[in-house]
Amino acid sequence: MMLIAGMIGLGVAVILALVRVALGKTAFDRVLAVNSIGTLIILGIALHGFIMERPEFVDISVLYAILNFIGTFAVLKLFSTGSLGDR
Amino acid sequence: MVFSLEILAGLFFFLGIVSVVIGALGLIRLPDVYSRIHAAGIIDTAGVAFFILGMICLSGWSLVTVKLVLIGVFLFFTSPISGHAIAKVALECGINPLGRDLTSKSVQTAAASTKQKATPKKTTQKKAAKKKLAKKKSVAKGVRS
Numbered sequence: 038m039m040l041i042a043g044m045i046g047l048g049v050a051v052i053l054a055l056v057r058v059a060l061g062k063t064a065f066d067r068v069l070a071v072n073s074i075g076t077l078i079i080l081g082i083a084l085h086g087f088i089m090e091r092p093e094f095v096d097i098s099v100l101y102a103i104l105n106f107i108g109t110f111a112v113l114k115l116f117s118t119g120s121l122g123d124r
Numbered sequence: 125m126v127f128s129l130e131i132l133a134g135l136f137f138f139l140g141i142v143s144v145v146i147g148a149l150g151l152i153r154l155p156d157v158y159s160r161i162h163a164a165g166i167i168d169t170a171g172v173a174f175f176i177l178g179m180i181c182l183s184g185w186s187l188v189t190v191k192l193v194l195i196g197v198f199l200f201f202t203s204p205i206s207g208h209a210i211a212k213v214a215l216e217c218g219i220n221p222l223g224r225d226l227t228s229k230s231v232q233t234a235a236a237s238t239k240q241k242a243t244p245k246k247t248t249q250k251k252a253a254k255k256k257l258a259k260k261k262s263v264a265k266g267v268r269s
Binding site for chain 2: 043069070080
């Protein structure tokens with residue numbers, strides 16, 4: 038029951054952050070909101086594993102944490118230098 | 125013992141839901157990029173910590189606990205780094221924080237106006253005009269690619 042309540046809370050927070058992605062004036066608002074959505078999705082994957090009683094989903098959650106960090110930094114490097122360092 | 129651990133997990137999940145929703149509301153309501161980083165920080169520290177503590181209370185002693193602690197430590201170290209990087213790149217791209225102009229000309233004129241304290245009204249009017257100009261600029265600029 039409390040796991041499902043946590044899932045609903047995470048869903049509400051993801052929807053509120055998606056409103057900021059749609060409204061955001063600059064691109065940095067969008068990057069920040071997408072980073073927060075990634076963090077919420079990490080928690081959601083782990084919680085889904087606990088709801089379905091298959092805690093192996095925590096591995097996927099670790100992988101998604103690393104991908105979220107690297108993705109944010111790739112977008113920010115593209116903004117600041119104009120390339121991803123391949124030239 | 126198990127019953128009390130479940131109650132503790134429910135309490136942690138409640139606090140996690142509250143902090144995550146507060147952070148998301150702040151992400152909508154706050155006026156600036158630099159202040160929205162604060163709201164994202166609430167999600168990334170308090171929300172993650174409470175949810176992971178609740179899941180640790182439910183999982184008991186196993187390998188899952190170690191992985192959950194790994195996620196918590198990783199997010200605890202990387203989310204402030206990404207917030208700092210977002211603030212740094214936004215400042216490089218010329219987005220002014222709300223209430224202050226950090227461009228070089230306006231900083232010089234502000235310093236000069238603090239030296240000349242004879243005519244405070246005019247300087248405040250000038251500052252207000254400059255703020256309006258800076259707002260228009262920052263809206264028009266967006267991201268300088």
